[in-house]
């Protein structure tokens with residue numbers, strides 16, 4: 278099946294090049310290049326049964342043909358099959374065509390039915406003239422597939438290639454018969470034949486909706502292949518060596534003693550799960566899920582201490598500078614009393630600062646290093662890296678995570694990895710893109726939190742909202758955030774909008790200290806502003822969505838989100854999670870721009886009425902699909918070819934898990950072949 282397509286008839290150099298552009302190199306590539314859609318040319322549709330929007334094959338005799346000069350010159354033919362008529366409309370036609378399409382000509386046409394002024398019409402149908410006396414050409418014996426192509430390759434090329442492959446080639450099924458029977462799956466050859474040359478009775482709708490058994494077979498196989506590839510990674514990790522971090526005790530105890538709170542039961546449970554992993558001799562790859570505010574940071578700090586106490590360094594990686602600063606403050610506060618050294622490395626450091634940080638990391642003087650992805654650039658060296666903690670993983674994406682797996686190895690030892698996320702991973706992804714990870718879940722918020730009271734208010738009541746800020750900040754001594762949203766517009770516009778809003782608010786609220794934060798502000802300045810806000814020197818912080826993750830100021834009890842209709846639910850939930858961090862009642866105002874459509878109304882209501890991030894993410898997923906929720910849409914979470922995680926989310930998940938177990942245990946060879954078939958870039962993702 279890896280035979281090159283060029284071995285088939287009729288493929289010259291040019292066609293081969295064009296096929297290669299579509300990613301088709303081998304016979305197998307061609308077989309899995311599935312049609313985009315299908316047309317039914319297997320039966321003639323009587324003209325009295327036409328429905329608007331359907332693509333149909335019709336036959337009849339031209340009754341009249343005339344050129345009309347309306348808005349556009351067009352040739353209009355009335356076609357009749359004796360029972361009814363349909364109008365054919367051509368905007369471009371050569372004299373020779375005009376000649377042929379005259380009354381009395383017998384025609385067979387294919388086109389989409391549209392509603393015209395007086396009559397149903399076919400605009401620019403494909404047509405062929407039939408000889409009245411001769412026997413008519415045969416109808417197609419299967420539905421006509423239309424392949425994704427480019428302007429250089431006609432559909433006929435694909436038909437010929439597919440025909441040849443089915444005639445000559447043996448198509449091996451990598452799913453053993455027992456597995457196929459157990460999960461009720463079609464043999465691969467049968468499935469492919471149905472998809473490439475569907476018999477007339479196959480429902481085009483079922484093919485389109487992914488419900489047809491032939492398509493399900495391929496979706497099953499593709500998702501299974503991804504699942505297996507991630508399982509393989511997991512097994513691989515079991516054979517790798519990692520530093521044994523079993524020297525925990527004193528430091529952890531001192532940190533716990535110094536905390537102003539007691540760990541929740543959930544925090545204790547997940548800490549123990551992680552501690553056990555770190556004592557093992559193969560690398561941990563663990564995903565720590567916990568809603569916004571559930572207290573993941575302290576869990577991370579405890580595991581960091583276990584590594585440090587065992588004589589290793591720890592790297593904490595955050596998706597944004599702002600969040601890395603936040604972590605730096607939090608970790609310093611916790612670890613400096615224990616006399617530990619922390620370094621900070623982000624992209625925006627001055628050369629000198631950067632060199633100092635690198636030096637501290639390379640010499641081992643810094644036991645903990647906090648930073649952005651700058652932590653894993655080429656020239657960065659650790660003396661003895663034992664644990665990598667990745668915060669808010671969804672911002673990084675799956676491929677970046679995989680690229681990180683082999684970073685930081687020293688003397689044949691792979692560092693342990695802890696990955697934290699506040700966004701629940703939907704099941705389809707959990708068992709495909711995340712199947713290499715073990716999971717811990719913090720399913721409990723620290724006690725004493727009061728759910729944030731959320732209101733949906735139109736922008737026409739802006740003045741009232743501003744008066745409310747005055748009240749909260751001046752009278753109650755609390756603090757507030759004002760979040761400006763302008764997604765997908767330029768960064769320049771974002772910062773202009775935030776700057777203008779800050780000015781307006783300052784005019785309306787002359788007594789308040791107002792700070793401004795956006796993507797253009799230098800790291801150092803940002804850090805200062807955040808520190809001021811934390812120290813309550815600022816009452817109100819105007820910000821773009823850069824504050825989304827991680828910012829932690831418990832005295833802030835009011836958040837206004839402007840144009841919340843532009844954001845996803847998960848993102849709104851994250852933002853809102855910046856308030857309600859203490860015991861006092863907090864408020865969130867969703868200040869929308871009317872009018873809202875029904876869908877948006879119900880989305881905002883979902884946020885207002887729910888406080889559980891898992892439920893909100895579930896809703897978000899239903900509305901927008903997993904790529905968006907995980908912020909990985911541009912890259913395509915998994916480069917899926919046929920499966921669609923949104924469309925196929927309910928499909929066979931448990932069966933795929935089950936089949937994954939059977940295959941990796943009993944059919945390792947087939948497993949590898951399946952992975953190779955579906956995942957071209959290989960399971961190491963080494964080039965990412």
Ligand code: ADP
Pocket residue numbers: 538539540541544567568569570571572573574575699723724827829831858
């Ligand atoms: P997230 O999981 O969103 O990263 P954080 O780790 O930032 O949450 O914790 C949110 C807030 O809750 C912080 O102010 C933290 O100090 C506090 N916190 C964490 N654990 C507890 C606990 N067990 N009891 C009380 N407060 C806690």
Ligand code: MG
Pocket residue numbers: 573574668827
């Ligand atoms: Mg956090």
